[in-house]
Amino acid sequence: MHKYSKQVRHLLAVDCIIFGFDGELLKILLIQRGFQPEKGNWSLMGGFVELNESLNQASNRILKQLTGLEGVYLEQLHTFGDTDRDPIERTVSTAYFALIDIHKYETQLSNDYHAEWFPLKRVPKLIFDHQEMVEAAKRRIRYKAALHPILFELLPNRFTIPQLQTLYESVFNTTIDKRNFSKRVLATGLLIKLAEKDKAGSKRGAYYYQLNMQNYYAKFQAFLNFIPNPDTLLL
Amino acid sequence: MHKYSKQVRHLLAVDCIIFGFDGELLKILLIQRGFQPEKGNWSLMGGFVELNESLNQASNRILKQLTGLEGVYLEQLHTFGDTDRDPIERTVSTAYFALIDIHKYETQLSNDYHAEWFPLKRVPKLIFDHQEMVEAAKRRIRYKAALHPILFELLPNRFTIPQLQTLYESVFNTTIDKRNFSKRVLATGLLIKLAEKDKAGSKRGAYYYQLNMQNYYAKFQAFLNFIPNPDTLLL
DNA sequence: TATATTAATTGTCAAATAAACACTAAAAAA
DNA sequence: TTTTTTAGTGTTTATTTGACAATTAATATA
Structure with missing residues (x-):
């Protein structure tokens, strides 16, 4: 043709x-x-x-x-x-x-x-x-x-909740209450707590987590809302 | 060059x-x-x-x-x-x-x-x-x-709230409680009520509204959330 | 070894929001 | 006049969100 x-x-x-x-x-x-x-x-x-x-x-x-x-x-x-x-x-x-x-x-x-x-x-x-x-x-x-958990793609396989929060705070140029943040993040069921701790970031050390890939793919499209008052985000 | x-x-x-x-x-x-x-x-x-x-x-x-x-x-x-x-x-x-x-x-x-x-x-x-x-x-x-009020673009300048609701229900293939719907829509401040009624759609007639363009542009990027439980929308 | 320091971890309560729910009003048609 | 149809509206409950501070674990320091 x-x-x-x-x-x-x-x-x-x-x-x-x-x-x-x-x-x-x-x-x-x-x-x-x-x-x-x-x-x-x-x-x-x-x-x-x-x-x-x-x-x-x-x-x-x-x-x-x-x-x-x-x-x-x-x-x-x-x-x-x-x-x-x-x-x-x-x-x-x-x-x-x-x-x-x-x-x-x-x-x-x-x-x-x-x-x-x-x-x-x-x-x-x-x-x-x-x-x-x-x-x-x-x-x-x-x-x-x-709205969606894409920021995990920026982290290594194993990460801590304080690391994750710092990431969100950096991306949105804001501060988030750590109690509320960890509550929300853990409530998604996206994270699996590991036995080991990251000792680099603090004296006490923070537990490592990794993504539950099953839930990650299943819930990727759900609106997750980690950010308080995400009212004026620009597309 | x-x-x-x-x-x-x-x-x-x-x-x-x-x-x-x-x-x-x-x-x-x-x-x-x-x-x-x-x-x-x-x-x-x-x-x-x-x-x-x-x-x-x-x-x-x-x-x-x-x-x-x-x-x-x-x-x-x-x-x-x-x-x-x-x-x-x-x-x-x-x-x-x-x-x-x-x-x-x-x-x-x-x-x-x-x-x-x-x-x-x-x-x-x-x-x-x-x-x-x-x-x-x-x-x-x-x-x-x-998340954003784009559906107004599908309607004529003057429209009624029942028309608007039908549109949302059609786009999302769902039904919405009309009390909650009109409460939300009116709460945005996006609508101006007109004196005239649309008599075509019903015996009683429904009031026409038009967009408050000022607010429309100002709030376009805000998350408006007309849809109940918009939890599993796909991008 | 005791103490100080630092950051991680965790829960409650109040306020705001969302969801469920049903009756009255207006107008035309019968 | 009555019936029919759709518009219009308010309250209550459940859920979600947001604000808030004390304790714990580990290392560092005295």
Whole structure:
């Protein structure tokens, strides 16, 4: 059968907003762009979509290139299609955001791409419309995390409740009463208490927990509401 | 400066899921495709993205072509990028969903495109991956409407509370206690009661309301929660 | 060894919210 | 005048949320 021969073809890219949590702050991984235009300036990790590659494949490829990681949380965010967003040539870019365990990230790859983690509050000036993409990703991660347990994807397999609370407080830039927080979190049935304690964070040590994966998948879509008064979240 | 001359170019399309409410059922507008492949089969309204046209412009153009409407609620849903989704040639498509007042829709345009409204429960077999797009749009409209007052976009300027309730019940396929419903809806401060009544729907007649646009924009992002126990909504 | 320090862990009560529930009112039709 | 139909409204109970502080475990220090 005929091809759509009369139609215009476009450049298609994917860009990844990669989130990580270092125990204190929510951060994103940025690279220094290695080619013109804007060579040397801070940028999201991205790349062009190839001919026989789906968007999901492309985003996973880009993510692996920079982090060495596969099979992590990666979700399509939005497609940015303004005609002038890339000054060289019209390029449509689909942004994805990834949530990774920052400790699994392979540090040596940073060097290849001159990559660096930046706290969300200290993101440098970015190329093109990447600033806008980051803003959209921030809104989305907050929106989604207010309702669904995605933030666990940022933690290692075993984590403590104080760690989890610090994560929520960092993402929502708020403080939460620890009695109410642990009550809510434990009431979800998402956590399994382990026998061992984490001794690094305090003298007393805090018990490790891990996700009950069964319940996690079952309840992922339920509205969980860990955040007090989540009334004015922006989508 | 140089172009990205070594990169592959792709076909880019937009497809629109157009929702309307006839007072009883939530429906979508489908067309019979006018060209090969799949000529004559049911399809979403769509089209290729042109060279100097943003995605938003393209989706607005497509929407206007079929409905005659401009300035209506139109939101990017998701970009579908599997390599084999169009059997003729690899095409990436960004799906948008629109919420329109079904009465403002210009009926004569139906004829040009052999368009027809289908209740969501009776959507015919669709071409390509349009079925998947419709499913995603259904999930999204429910998810968003459970938290934000988007469903007003489906109603005329003036509407009654029973009409509004029917709409919610139709979208969520549930029944809601009318005392609780009207209490909640009125408590938002989103509605202005008018002096006139709608006499079409009942003997007694129901008062018309219209949106308080000030409050509507101000509270759009707040979680409103008209739906009892919205616990298992799927994103 | 005793004491001090630090962070983890846990429960109650009050307030706000949500859910269940049924009668009266208005208007047209019979 | 009566019947029919749908609109409109208030109270009570149950559930959920939010505010609040003392105790415990372990290490560090005196």
